[in-house]
Amino acid sequence: MSGLGPLTSREFKKWYRNPISLVTGLIQPFFWIALFGSAFAGLADLGGGGASSIIQGAPNYITFILGGVLTITGLFTAMFTGVNLIFDRRLGTLGRFLIAPIRRSSIVFSKIFSAIARILIQVVILIVAALILPDGLRFAHGFTLFDVGVLVSAVIMISFVFASIFNLIAIRITQPNSLFGILNLINLPLLFTSYAMFPPDLMAGWLRTAAKYNPVSWAAESIRMVVINGSLTGSQMSQLGIWMLGLFVLAVVLVLLTYFISERGIRE
Amino acid sequence: MIKTEDLTKIYNGKFTAVDKLNIEIEEGEIYGLLGPNGAGKTTTINMLVTRIAPTSGSAIVDGYDIVKNSLKVRKIIGVVPQDLTTDEDLSGYENLMMVSQFYDVPKRDAIEQIEKLLKLVNLEDSAGKLVKQYSGGMRKRLELIAGLVHDPKILFLDEPTLGLDVTTRSQMWKYVRDIQERLDVTIILTSHYLEEVDALANRISIIDHGKVLVTGTSEELKAKLKGDIIQMTFKTQEEAEKMKNYPNLVASKDSGPNSVRLTVQDSDVELPKVISYISNNGLSVTRMTVQKPSLDDVFLEYTGKEIRAEDAGDFKQTMFNMRRLRR
Numbered sequence: 001m002s003g004l005g006p007l008t009s010r011e012f013k014k015w016y017r018n019p020i021s022l023v024t025g026l027i028q029p030f031f032w033i034a035l036f037g038s039a040f041a042g043l044a045d046l047g048g049g050g051a052s053s054i055i056q057g058a059p060n061y062i063t064f065i066l067g068g069v070l071t072i073t074g075l076f077t078a079m080f081t082g083v084n085l086i087f088d089r090r091l092g093t094l095g096r097f098l099i100a101p102i103r104r105s106s107i108v109f110s111k112i113f114s115a116i117a118r119i120l121i122q123v124v125i126l127i128v129a130a131l132i133l134p135d136g137l138r139f140a141h142g143f144t145l146f147d148v149g150v151l152v153s154a155v156i157m158i159s160f161v162f163a164s165i166f167n168l169i170a171i172r173i174t175q176p177n178s179l180f181g182i183l184n185l186i187n188l189p190l191l192f193t194s195y196a197m198f199p200p201d202l203m204a205g206w207l208r209t210a211a212k213y214n215p216v217s218w219a220a221e222s223i224r225m226v227v228i229n230g231s232l233t234g235s236q237m238s239q240l241g242i243w244m245l246g247l248f249v250l251a252v253v254l255v256l257l258t259y260f261i262s263e264r265g266i267r268e
Numbered sequence: 269m270i271k272t273e274d275l276t277k278i279y280n281g282k283f284t285a286v287d288k289l290n291i292e293i294e295e296g297e298i299y300g301l302l303g304p305n306g307a308g309k310t311t312t313i314n315m316l317v318t319r320i321a322p323t324s325g326s327a328i329v330d331g332y333d334i335v336k337n338s339l340k341v342r343k344i345i346g347v348v349p350q351d352l353t354t355d356e357d358l359s360g361y362e363n364l365m366m367v368s369q370f371y372d373v374p375k376r377d378a379i380e381q382i383e384k385l386l387k388l389v390n391l392e393d394s395a396g397k398l399v400k401q402y403s404g405g406m407r408k409r410l411e412l413i414a415g416l417v418h419d420p421k422i423l424f425l426d427e428p429t430l431g432l433d434v435t436t437r438s439q440m441w442k443y444v445r446d447i448q449e450r451l452d453v454t455i456i457l458t459s460h461y462l463e464e465v466d467a468l469a470n471r472i473s474i475i476d477h478g479k480v481l482v483t484g485t486s487e488e489l490k491a492k493l494k495g496d497i498i499q500m501t502f503k504t505q506e507e508a509e510k511m512k513n514y515p516n517l518v519a520s521k522d523s524g525p526n527s528v529r530l531t532v533q534d535s536d537v538e539l540p541k542v543i544s545y546i547s548n549n550g551l552s553v554t555r556m557t558v559q560k561p562s563l564d565d566v567f568l569e570y571t572g573k574e575i576r577a578e579d580a581g582d583f584k585q586t587m588f589n590m591r592r593l594r595r
Contacts, residue, residue: 006369014357096353096414099317100370101342268319 003102007110011084015118025077025118029126032069036197037062037133054201058228059138062130066137067223068196070126070151071216074119074159075190079183081115082166086176089268098268105262108171112163112258119159120152141230150226150240157247158219164254171266196220215250218243269295269422269454270316274325277311277478285311287478288325293456298448300469301458302563304571308478309458310350313426316456317347330421343371346420346453348411350427356400360391360410363399364417371418378417385413388450389443405436412443416451423447425457429464441467462563472563474570481570486563493561493569494518496535498542501527501555514545527555535560 016022040061058064085108088094097107130137170179191197193207194216200208211217222243225236232240270293277286286308293299301309314320316327318338326333332340354363361382368378386392389409399407408428415423428444429437445468448455459465465472466486473483482489495518502508508528512520516538523529532538535558546553 003370006366010355010358010362010366013362014355017357091356092349092351092353093355095349095351096367097370099319099342099347099349100367101339102370 003097003100003106004110004113007097007102007106008114011110011114012117015114025122026125029069029073029122030129032073033062033066033126033130033136034133036065036069037130037136040065040197054199056199056224056228058224059140060135062133062136063138063140063227064199064224065197066127066130066227067151067154067220067225068194069130070123070155070223071158071196071219072191073122073126074155074219075162075216076187077119077122078112078115078159078161078163079166079187081111081163082170082179083176084111085167085170085266086174086179089174090176094266095268098266103263104266105259107266108167108258108262112160112167115163116156116159119155123152123155137227139227141228143227147226150244151223154219154222154244154247157244157251158215160251161215161247161254164251164258168254168258168261171262174267190214190216194220215247218246222247269293270327270329270456272312272316272325272327275312275315275322275327276324277308277315277320278323285478286315286322289475289478289480291473291480291483293454294471295454296452297470298444298455298457298468300465300472301456301475302462302465302472302567303458303460303475305460307476309460309475310426311478312475313347313424313456313458317345317424318342343418344421346415346418346423348415348423348425348428350430352407352411354399354407354410354414357398359396359398360386360402360406361395363410364395364414367414368417373418381417381419385416388446389413405432405439408432408436408440409443412440412447416447416453419451420453422454422456425455427459428457429459429461437461437464438467444468462567466563474567476571482566489563489566490561493565495531495533496538496561497559498530498532498535498539499523499527499555499557499559500530500553503552503554507551510549510551511546514542516541 015025055061055064085094088097088107094107098104127137166179166183169182173179193210194214195211196216200211203211222240225232225240229236270291272289272291274288274290275286276284276288278284289308289312291299291301301312303309311320315322316329316334318334318341321335326335328334329341330344332344334341354360355366358366364382364385365378368382373381382395383392386395389412391406391409391413394402394406399410402410412425412428415425425444429440432440441464444455444457447453455468457465457468469486471483471485472489474481474489482492484492500508500511501524502511503526505526508522508526511528511530514520514530516532517530518533519531521529521531530542532542539558
């Protein structure tokens with residue numbers, strides 16, 4: 001009755017049958033980690049002996065940046081899912097879904113869920129890539145099940161947030177270009193007003209304040225905290241709790257919003 | 269099977285697309301909704317298939333109210349919309365399987381039904397190909413059976429042959445007839461092609477400005493016109509004038525030199541009488557044609573316009589559909 005199963009399986013078929021989107025989606029994480037790792041590796045040497053204090057105690061820049069790159073990968077892949085809804089509308093397939101006895105929201109959530117599955121695959125590739133790079137990712141204090149849980153749920157939550165936002169937009173608009181416009185307008189500002197790429201200590205005061213309230217920072221910093229540190233101190237734990245709770249609330253609100261708005265009707 | 273009561277759709281509080289429409293459709297028939305573009309055909313269909321809600325009035329589809337029981341209605345109807353709706357990146361078979369999952373058809377029944385339908389429209393050999401490799405006609409056939417995977421009681425066909433060439437169109441008609449006969453389904457068809465409605469529908473309603481103007485079988489509608497036309501040319505004008513004195517005329521009119529155009533009630537009955545009138549009066553006819561009224565004439569009579577005169581908007585839509593079909 002829901003339609004979620006057949007629609008999600010359709011999304012997967014479309015994904016793995018398109019060799020370009022499949023390969024680029026799988027290679028992109030490599031690029032991210034290799035290029036960012038090299039481009040900003042010098043950061044670690046800034047400030048002489050206090051290097052690892054700037055990158056929050058990480059053994060090297062790739063270990064520091066991992067949380068940011070994971071977040072960004074989730075963010076970008078999630079944002080693009082809205083486009084598929086617009087193409088379904090323009091190519092007519094949406095018409096078939098809308099006359100079937102399925103929940104309207106299943107049309108939207110099939111895209112969100114398939115995006116999140118793709119993101120998780122990218123996450124695995126990315127971590128493997130970071131581990132095999134020279135001077136790459138190092139879990140200095142081990143990597144526990146708790147750490148995996150935090151990492152995966154942070155990526156999933158930030159992906160839900162942005163996949164929901166962009167599908168909400170796509171429920172209404174008919175031009176893919178409008179969506180690309182919005183996407184281009186906000187992706188870089190969103191990135192640079194966050195702690196995803198740069199440590200707070202290198203930021204201007206106002207930017208640091210803005211970044212503090214950016215959910216992209218919450219996800220990146222949460223992952224960073226468990227990757228860099230071993231067992232967390234009490235204050236670290238409560239900081240992590242605040243970030244994760246913030247992400248959770250935001251994701252739940254947006255998912256509910258997406259559910260109710262798509263149930264009310266998807267523009268034909 | 270379907271009954272509407274003052275079904276009305278007003279867009280934006282201004283434009284009345286469907287205006288207190290009352291139609292009744294019997295089980296097992298092919299019912300044609302004929303009208304010019306913008307007459308309200310598609311809006312009517314969209315309300316009956318619960319795609320849009322009526323502004324006022326109501327409709328019952330096989331016992332279910334289209335507003336209160338819209339999900340129930342959706343389950344028992346099949347729809348073939350005007351636009352193409354199959355996914356080009358999936359195979360024909362995968363498309364049909366996906367749709368049957370929407371209707372919770374058990375897997376085994378779905379496989380059986382899909383095989384039957386593919387055979388019916390001769391797509392069994394192409395079922396494994398991606399839809400983007402299909403020709404325009406094949407895609408339309410796939411659309412046709414995509415509306416039937418859940419074995420619906422009622423099938424809605426909205427302009428099923430829009431943008432298809434003449435040969436493909438008559439092929440589609442054959443498939444529609446086969447479907448009606450073999451699957452025991454009631455079909456509601458909209459079209460602005462007269463030949464199509466004439467060829468397929470048992471009963472026809474002509475609609476314009478959202479209202480039903482007249483309903484009946486093709487023959488009944490034609491019979492409502494004044495009659496058939498007998499066109500004759502004689503050797504002389506005198507003879508032509510004499511012919512106008514023929515007793516059973518509805519009307520008569522000069523039509524060119526030495527020619528006359530007679531309107532009679534039923535040419536099948538009148539023709540022998542006309543011929544004996546000619547020989548009894550010693551007239552010499554050089555040319556004689558009989559013309560039965562077409563649905564065109566019926567349409568002209570009721571809507572006051574030629575159905576073929578397509579407005580620009582429709583032309584654009586047609587081109588759009590054709591472009592999609594060709595890709």
